[in-house]
């Protein structure tokens with residue numbers, strides 16, 4: 001579960017996020033849509049603590065990160081938050097000097113101190129489930145874009161996060177792979193994860209997201225159950241955006 | 247356009263005429279006697295007048311003036327370097343060496359000598375409070391400082407007493423004061439001028455081991471040799487030399503003996519050998535042994551300095567990249583200072599300057615630390631560039647997996663940066679190998695110093711040069727090779743793993 005209240009973020013003198021309020025129910029998928037530069041990526045970066053928030057609070061399970069915390073306390077909470085939240089970056093950021101298997105077990109072994117053999121067994125399971133079992137010994141640069149993305153997903157899952165953040169998961173995928181990715185993400189939700197997915201591709205979110213959130217200029221214009229928001233958008237700006245997206 | 251060219255031509259023509267005119271004026275003058283000597287730390291032979299630094303004084307300066315007058319020539323002084331003085335004479339930079347030159351056997355193979363004009367003795371000097379050393383024999387287990395390539399240094403080598411060569415007497419006596427060495431063995435004239443007045447030093451025992459000073463001439467310059475010999479005869483007979491030596495407080499019984507010999511002509515030519523203590527001849531096994539020892543010093547210097555550079559470079563790079571503002575400024579200041587000033591100057595400062603603050607490191611340690619500090623500045627920039635080349639996403643991916651900055655740095659950033667830094671690091675290491683040669687400035691007996699000394703002693707610049715170059719290559723090539731292999735292995739590991747995975751599948 002995630003709860004965001006009054007979240008603001010400034011950078012370089014401009015207000016990038018202007019007081020966001022929303023929550024994501026456990027084991028559901030939230031799709032975030034919005035024009036380029038509306039602040040979607042920044043929002044995700046706040047949710048995993050890469051950006052320091054300037055106002056408001058983020059709550060995830062029993063971790064509450066609030067802007068007014070003292071720096072040391074804030075830093076501790078960020079670390080706790082990151083244990084709950086897994087991120088799949090738009091540009092993946094796989095570790096190029098490590099094999100696929102080592103990419104996945106790196107954090108479990110050195111952060112969670114899981115014994116190596118145990119971590120490896122679990123990593124192979126994840127790879128198996130993602131159809132990448134045979135790539136375990138290869139290095140990221142030799143994989144296709146889609147394969148690399150699944151490695152990044154396995155790397156995030158290996159930390160057993162309750163929340164998964166995806167930034168533009170379909171930017172490197174063809175339509176068929178997109179459909180497979182949608183099914184995969186659906187499965188994660190069914191298995192108990194809470195998902196936040198940022199995507200330009202509205203068609204990808206349809207059938208995946210339980211609810212949608214439309215952002216513009218660092219504000220939430222409208223949010224609601226997917227069917228409802230698509231069928232009857234309340235705000236003129238949402239209508240415009242959906243019009244153009246179709 | 248044409249006008250300015252014409253102007254230029256005119257100016258050039260005028261200049262040409264002027265030089266021709268002054269040239270012809272010179273030609274009408276007496277022939278010159280160009281004499282070479284090392285004026286740095288050269289008292290009382292020839293040295294810059296402390297009162298008027300653009301003029302040279304010294305007993306040999308006055309003697310040359312007298313000799314030249316006797317020869318009907320105009321003296322022209324050519325300042326040169328003591329260590330390479332014989333080779334410089336051979337390449338024709340001047341006509342004679344007059345610099346307290348001893349007629350050693352190995353020099354006799356390279357140049358001719360005049361008859362002797364002075365008999366010197368050696369004096370051992372120790373610290374005022376030293377009660378252990380009274381004679382040279384007491385120095386067997388200690389280090390004695392002396393001037394490189396002199397009768398004194400040859401005597402020490404012959405007696406198998408550990409010694410360190412200096413480029414000038416000042417450095418030797420200073421190191422004696424600073425306890426870097428235990429005694430100094432030097433010709434009496436120098437000892438009188440540089441040590442006798444020093445309250446912290448005292449002579450150990452009486453002067454001993456006579457030797458002669460002669461004028462050095464190129465082989466084949468027989469006419470000049472006859473002139474020089476005749477001139478020496480003349481100034482000895484007419485008392486000019488005695489007057490000069492007395493003025494410089496250098497006249498003693500030995501000089502009277504030398505003049506007495508002059509009165510008995512037949513034995514005059516024998517005097518060379520009669521007084522020659524410096525028969526130490528050069529042998530190749532010994533030379534190779536000394537070169538090998540010097541090469542070991544070079545290797546130790548290079549590795550030690552590189553270790554310091556690698557260890558210190560990382561905190562510097564991190565300080566500059568991630569430190570607080572004041573840490574950044576300090577790191578930048580350090581880096582710019584060490585990169586912006588010559589390493590030679592830094593070494594001289596560490597060696598001669600630091601003792602003023604009470605820190606007197608031995609020469610080899612000074613060289614090791616100095617080169618290490620210097621290269622740390624360069625390595626930090628290599629690291630910095632490598633660290634900056636790692637995309638920010640690598641940090642962020644690590645953080646979002648729950649890693650601390652330290653863990654992310656150690657496991658994710660550093661291994662990638664290392665790969666980028668390896669080629670420039672190898673480069674730096676090879677050039678550090680060569681830069682160890684600046685240590686000769688502070689009398690560390692490494693390979694370049696050894697080359698200079700041995701080659702000067704023998705005149706074998708070519709052959710020894712080839713051998714020394716081979717030593718350097720023997721040391722640096724394996725390094726470069728090793729680094730290249732490591733680089734290739736790191737690169738190939740990825741492709742090999744990929745291929746293996748494919749084969750296994």
Ligand SMILES: Nc1ncnc2c1ncn2[C@@H]1O[C@H](COP(=O)(O)OP(=O)(O)OP(=O)(O)O)[C@@H](O)[C@H]1O
Pocket residue numbers: 011012016034035036037038039040041042043
């Ligand atoms: N560190 C920063 N300093 C200044 N401006 C920033 C900073 N980070 C983001 N911004 C600005 O904030 C706005 C939102 O950026 P963000 O990347 O969140 O947009 P986005 O919705 O993800 O866009 P896209 O769909 O193109 O990925 C942009 O105008 C961006 O230029």
Ligand SMILES: [Mg+2]
Pocket residue numbers: 040041042167
């Ligand atoms: Mg974005």
